[in-house]
Amino acid sequence: MKIVIITETFLPSTDGIVTRLCETIKWLNAQGHQIMVIAPDLGVHEFNGVPVEGVPAHLLFFYRTKRFAFPSRRVKKYMEAFQPDIVHVVNPALLGLAGIYYARRLGFPLIASYHTNVAQYMDYYHLGLFKPLMWQYFRLMHNRAEMNLCTSRTVKKELNARKFRNVHLWSRGVDLETFSPKKKELEVRRRITHGHPGQTVLLYVGRLAAEKEIERIKEVLDASPDLWLVLVGDGPYRSELENCFRRSNVTFTGFLYGEALAKVYASSDIFVFPSTTETLGLVILEAMASGLPVIAADSGPSREQIENGKNGLLYQPDLPGDLCQKVLSTASGALDLKTMSEAARQTSIDLGWSHASEQLLGFYEMAIGDVQFVPGKRRIV
Structure with missing residues (x-):
């Protein structure tokens, strides 16, 4: 399977999203799948033999310790060259918006995963008035995907209540050899x-x-x-x-x-x-x-x-x-x-990353099975 993963954050940044992605990529790569990562360009262009295609990254005035990439036509160029079987947009916000737009425009099956409660963060930055708008924005993006993933039952319940469509639970995992x-x-x-x-x-x-x-x-x-x-x-x-x-x-x-x-x-x-x-x-x-x-x-x-x-x-x-x-x-x-x-x-002890990664592969197969290709477009069957 050929897989494009588009993420708002990747190495050398470190957080739970990057950890999950790195473990997932290692497992998928070991199973013989072809992967391309599209991420903000922070100087990392390869991980575990997988190409990391960069999009120019910038500091935001309200968050000066991390660089973000904005929507870019480079995403379309990378997808067209790779011709994936599935596109996985991780935590779509800025760069992910281009991932969702071009995946649909080019007719590639699309999965989106939700990892960060950005709307809830608004309260801590005195921006609580924007919470309804943030929820509307993220719902609009996620509902363009065949399938949405989240990482806890609590979040799944909230996303369902907020009318996110076709939400599934992506299991947690941990590296039991490293952490001991x-x-x-x-x-x-x-x-x-x-x-x-x-x-x-x-x-x-x-x-x-x-x-x-x-x-x-x-x-x-x-x-x-x-x-x-x-x-x-x-x-x-x-x-x-x-x-x-x-x-x-x-x-x-x-x-x-x-x-x-x-x-x-x-x-x-x-x-x-x-x-x-x-x-x-x-x-x-x-x-x-x-x-x-x-x-x-x-x-x-x-x-x-x-x-x-x-x-x-x-x-x-x-x-x-x-x-x-x-x-x-x-x-x-x-x-x-x-x-x-x-x-x-x-x-x-029973929560190694292999189970979560195998589960994700199953979600990819489900999403591909739900899409029928037509030149330049697609339809759900």
Whole structure:
């Protein structure tokens, strides 16, 4: 099968979308499928033997730490040259708009996948008035596809309620070889705590952005001098967070990848995830695979991964002090951290990426089967 994947974000950027795409591409490539990736041009032109065709990328005035590509006729040129059997537009917003337009114009079967709750983010950037318009825009794009995919049951329910058509659940996955408790190292722990390995290490991995609500962890650090917070990632909110945590036991590592990231996961004690805007929260599963119990804000996608009191804890974001109480009770030994760690690892053990990738291939085959080709156009049968 010849597959074009059009994405708003790709390497060297790192987030849950890029992680999922990289694992998917590796699996599809190993099965003998031909793949082309179309993405913002960030200097990466090949991944795992797969060509990455770039579209010029630009900074947006309200998001200065990441480059985005706008709709471009290059997308049409790349598609026409490759002649795919299926086009998969990932998280369509800007570049993805061209992917959807040209896939339909050229008559290629089209799948779109939804990964980011952009409309919900509007509240954190004082743009709440635009939420209805954002939902209308994304619904219009997604409903041009034969099939839509999302990554949690909670999001599927919301998309159905908002009249997105033909929505299917694309299963989550994790790299169980990379993320493992066996990667724990005392020297890594010493480094990330600036020489205080005896502290209880709280870990957050992800974008440093306003919608992640990372500053909520400040009250936890203020309540105990025995805690150390490690923030892995970068983003537009970093300077605000550095100011917020300036007198606290905190390490900002910037982006980490591969083995370096896996070692930090495994060398920490508790994963803390305050965000309520996730469509999945892939880092939750990476933390569990590394043997970390997760303390997360109670939200639909988090509930799908965390069994409260077994492999982690859910706190109520609207209940003052609940996050602090949950973290301190876990760190103090009031809850059995070792048992929760083992349960967290067990949660991830059957969720390797091969199942999710094989499922995606099945979706591709379904979408192709639903389209009859006519020169220059198509129709649903």
